[in-house]
Amino acid sequence: MDRIELIWMGVKIGAVVFTMLSSVPVMVWVERRGSALMQNRLGPNRVGPLGILQAPVDVVKLLFKEDFIPAHVEKVIFVLAPAVLLIPAFMTFAVVPFAGDIAIDGKALHAQIADLDVGILYVLAISSLGVYGIIMAGWASNNKYSMIGSLRSSAQMISYELSLGLSVLGMIMMAESIHLRDIVAAQSGHIFGFLPRWGVFTQPIGFIVFLTASFAETNRLPFDLPEGESEIVAGYHTEYGAMKFALFFMAEYMNMLVASALISTLFFGGFQLLPGMGRLIDPTGALIAKFFTAGNPADWGRLALEAVSFSIKVGFFMWFFVWVRWTLPRFRYDQLMNLGWKVLFPLSLANLVVTAALMYLRVI
Amino acid sequence: MLVKSKPSLRHRFYLFEILTGLSITMKNFFFGRKVTIQFPEERRIYSSRFRGLHYIKAVNGVENCTACMLCPTVCPSECIHIEAGERADKEKYPVTFEIDILRCCYCGYCEEACPKDAIKLSAIYEMARLTRADGVLDKENLLVQRGKK
Ligand code: SF4
Numbered sequence: 001m002d003r004i005e006l007i008w009m010g011v012k013i014g015a016v017v018f019t020m021l022s023s024v025p026v027m028v029w030v031e032r033r034g035s036a037l038m039q040n041r042l043g044p045n046r047v048g049p050l051g052i053l054q055a056p057v058d059v060v061k062l063l064f065k066e067d068f069i070p071a072h073v074e075k076v077i078f079v080l081a082p083a084v085l086l087i088p089a090f091m092t093f094a095v096v097p098f099a100g101d102i103a104i105d106g107k108a109l110h111a112q113i114a115d116l117d118v119g120i121l122y123v124l125a126i127s128s129l130g131v132y133g134i135i136m137a138g139w140a141s142n143n144k145y146s147m148i149g150s151l152r153s154s155a156q157m158i159s160y161e162l163s164l165g166l167s168v169l170g171m172i173m174m175a176e177s178i179h180l181r182d183i184v185a186a187q188s189g190h191i192f193g194f195l196p197r198w199g200v201f202t203q204p205i206g207f208i209v210f211l212t213a214s215f216a217e218t219n220r221l222p223f224d225l226p227e228g229e230s231e232i233v234a235g236y237h238t239e240y241g242a243m244k245f246a247l248f249f250m251a252e253y254m255n256m257l258v259a260s261a262l263i264s265t266l267f268f269g270g271f272q273l274l275p276g277m278g279r280l281i282d283p284t285g286a287l288i289a290k291f292f293t294a295g296n297p298a299d300w301g302r303l304a305l306e307a308v309s310f311s312i313k314v315g316f317f318m319w320f321f322v323w324v325r326w327t328l329p330r331f332r333y334d335q336l337m338n339l340g341w342k343v344l345f346p347l348s349l350a351n352l353v354v355t356a357a358l359m360y361l362r363v364i
Numbered sequence: 365m366l367v368k369s370k371p372s373l374r375h376r377f378y379l380f381e382i383l384t385g386l387s388i389t390m391k392n393f394f395f396g397r398k399v400t401i402q403f404p405e406e407r408r409i410y411s412s413r414f415r416g417l418h419y420i421k422a423v424n425g426v427e428n429c430t431a432c433m434l435c436p437t438v439c440p441s442e443c444i445h446i447e448a449g450e451r452a453d454k455e456k457y458p459v460t461f462e463i464d465i466l467r468c469c470y471c472g473y474c475e476e477a478c479p480k481d482a483i484k485l486s487a488i489y490e491m492a493r494l495t496r497a498d499g500v501l502d503k504e505n506l507l508v509q510r511g512k513k
């Protein structure tokens with residue numbers, strides 16, 4: 001690895017980790033104010049302009065709170081659990097491509113931290129590791145509500161993981177690759193001359209199944225049974241406080257971020273420019289060329305715009321998570337299982353069969 | 365009577381219903397009239413019958429109270445404490461008059477019982493205190509005319 005690649009790697013990792021970490025307070029603010037406005041309230045609006053400083057202030061509060069460990073817990077596992085939940089959430093983002101390639105000194109550099117051969121399988125594998133954190137938290141808490149919450153979570157994960165995987169298969173078959181960058185590349189161009197060839201248009205059923213399953217995977221409403229405030233106190237994190245609770249909270253938003261990134265990558269053309277953004281490439285490139293000159297300014301412009309359109313797509317889905325949370329009530333447990341096994345699972349299987357048949361007949 | 369109606373296909377399909385729900389929340393997000401009262405600047409208007417912090421009505425700087433002891437008798441929380449005395453003109457008056465607002469349940473019976481139109485409940489509802497001792501209003505404090513009753 002030479003110098004340029006090393007610098008590029010550092011820049012990528014720094015940018016991704018910084019964005020992920022700083023998205024949490026922003027999302028907390030968006031969630032609190034968004035929910036308030038949807039419920040005809042105003043929400044936190046005192047700390048800083050529009051209340052934007054509320055989240056940093058809360059972080060400070062959480063950091064300085066007493067780090068209390070109840071006497072009846074299994075200490076080692078109890079302390080370990082939040083980290084076990086958070087780390088997979090961070091790791092998953094490593095394979096998500098957030099912009100196209102760029103050539104410097106004849107070397108093609110990918111805007112993706114790790115270009116693994118297993119691609120999407122890595123995401124599916126790592127993202128389901130998070131459930132261990134929840135199980136550990138529930139078990140170590142030595143509390144029946146926590147235990148119920150974590151058991152619910154694992155049952156939910158298993159039920160929805162299947163549909164999640166199967167709904168992705170359709171996209172993998174169409175892209176004929178499990179590399180996320182290839183899947184994005186397969187979504188370029190147009191169908192019927194005007195619709196972007198995005199997964200949502202070529203695989204609408206796969207998209208709906210994936211979207212629903214990712215809500216279940218991230219434990220967000222309407223599938224937040226592992227937490228279920230009104231039923232089991234706070235589920236698996238009942239016994240947690242201060243920064244350890246904040247880590248659970250962060251993990252939830254990280255998972256949301258990863259899920260949004262995956263939805264955008266698989267079904268919304270990933271980092272491909274939003275329609276109409278192509279015109280901005282040259283001006284942006286010229287702007288960037290004022291600050292440093294390496295490679296082709298037009299390429300840099302494209303890279304920046306691609307990162308921006310990826311962020312817009314991810315941002316929209318983050319908002320969508322919030323939007324749905326404050327619209328739909330929680331599912332009952334049997335409804336959740338029925339939906340998972342009797343609706344989504346057959347639907348994704350059928351989608352797979354139809355996709356395979358259409359591909360065999362060369363319709364798509 | 366239990367009326368069972370089977371939801372229509374459109375309802376059971378969920379997706380359209382979810383979209384309707386999403387549009388309703390969005391409508392509230394943008395156009396909903398926000399009901400929040402921004403407290404220190406804005407205040408809720410209570411009715412004139414609201415029962416808040418007490419005061420003793422004074423006319424020309426002299427309290428109406430004659431220490432008849434009706435209000436401590438009627439008070440269900442037993443939080444009024446009066447020591448009576450005699451003025452130079454032989455009129456009975458309260459030497460000390462204390463109300464423990466931490467015990468008071470704001471029932472307003474004292475106001476109703478008072479034959480002299482003396483003890484009143486104002487519309488003030490902010491009663492946070494730093495110490496328990498501050499929660500006991502003395503006569504001087506009660507003579508602050510907090511309302512127009
Ligand atoms: S309002 Fe009721 S409880 Fe309070 S002092 Fe008067 S009689 Fe007693």
Ligand code: SF4
Nearest residue numbers: 429430432433435478
């Ligand atoms: S009832 Fe009225 S006059 Fe009698 S002691 Fe109480 S405040 Fe004074």
